[in-house]
Amino acid sequence: MGHxxxxxxxxxxxxADVVDRTPSIQDYRTHGTHSVMTFFRRFGSWxxxxxxxxxxxxxxxxxxxxxxxxxxxxxxxxxxxxxxxxTQMNERGSHWSKVYRDRFGSWDDAxxxxxxxxxxxxxxxxxxDDKLLAALERLAEKxxxxxxxxxxxxxxxxxxxxxxxHFGSWNAALDAxxxxxx
Numbered sequence: 001m002g003h004x005x006x007x008x009x010x011x012x013x014x015x016a017d018v019v020d021r022t023p024s025i026q027d028y029r030t031h032g033t034h035s036v037m038t039f040f041r042r043f044g045s046w047x048x049x050x051x052x053x054x055x056x057x058x059x060x061x062x063x064x065x066x067x068x069x070x071x072x073x074x075x076x077x078x079x080x081x082x083x084x085x086x087t088q089m090n091e092r093g094s095h096w097s098k099v100y101r102d103r104f105g106s107w108d109d110a111x112x113x114x115x116x117x118x119x120x121x122x123x124x125x126x127x128x129d130d131k132l133l134a135a136l137e138r139l140a141e142k143x144x145x146x147x148x149x150x151x152x153x154x155x156x157x158x159x160x161x162x163x164x165x166h167f168g169s170w171n172a173a174l175d176a177x178x179x180x181x182x
Contacts, residue, residue, distance in 0.1 A: 005052070008034060008042060012053040022055040026094040037091060041149065044169035046096065066113070069095060069103060073114040083116040087161060098168060129166055129176070132158055136177045146179045 015023040015031045025036050025046050039049040047057035058064075072094045076084045079092070086097035086107050100110035108118045139147045139156045149160035149170050163173040174180070 003034065003038075005042065008039060009049070009053040012039075012049060012055075016053070016055060022050060022058060024058070024094065025096070029092075035091075040090065040096075040164075041170075044171050045098075048169075064095065064099065064103075066103065069100060069110070070114045073100075073110065073116060077114075077116055083111050083118065086165065090161075098165065101165065127158065127162065127166075132163060132166055132173070133177045136163070136173060136179065140177070140179055146174060 011032055011034060012023060012028065015028050018031045019027045021027075023031075028036055028039075028046075036046065039046055043049040043052060050057040073084065073089075076089060076093045080088060084093065089095070089097045089100070097107060101107060104110040104113055111118055135157050136147065136152070139151060143151065143155075147156060152158065152160045152163070160170055163170055167173040167176055
C-alpha cells in the first residue's frame with residue numbers, strides 16, 4: 001500500500017507547519033507530497049484525515065459560503081476549459097464534490113447555480129441506493145470477503161465514486177451493506 005497511515009498524517013502536520021493553520025485540500029496540493037486522493041481512499045475523506053492528524057477539520061458544509069463554492073467551480077472550469085466533473089473536482093479542485101451535492105442537492109444543480117453547463121445532460125442516470133448495496137453484497141458473496149474500491153471498479157458494475165457520492169465514503173457504503181470496512 002506504500003506509505004503508512006502515520007507517514008501520511010505526518011505529511012499533513014508538515015503542511016500545517018508551513019501554512020500555520022489546519023491545512024485545506026488546496027494547501028496540501030501546494031505543499032504536500034502525496035495525492036489528496038490517497039487520503040480520501042485511506043481515510044474516507046480529507047476531513048477525517050485532518051482529524052486523525054490531530055487538527056480540527058473545517059466544517060465545509062457550514063463554513064464555506066455559496067460564493068466560495070461557486071468561485072472554486074469557476075476557477076476549475078477556467079483551468080479545464082469546460083465544466084468540471086465530480087472526479088475532476090475531487091482530484092484538482094479546492095473542495096470535495098460531496099460538499100457541492102450537500103449544498104446544492106446535486107452536482108448538476110451546483111453547475112447550474114454557477115452558470116456552467118452540465119457535463120452530459122443525457123447521462124444523468126440515477127441508480128438507487130438499494131441497487132448499489134445489492135451489487136456490493138453480490139460482489140462480497142462472489143469473492144468471499146469485503147470488496148475493496150479496486151474490486152468494485154474491476155468487477156462490481158458500478159464506480160466506487162458512485163458509492164462515495166451516494167453514501168459519503170466507501171466505508172459508509174460498506175457499513176450500509178453490513179460489510180466490515182477493515
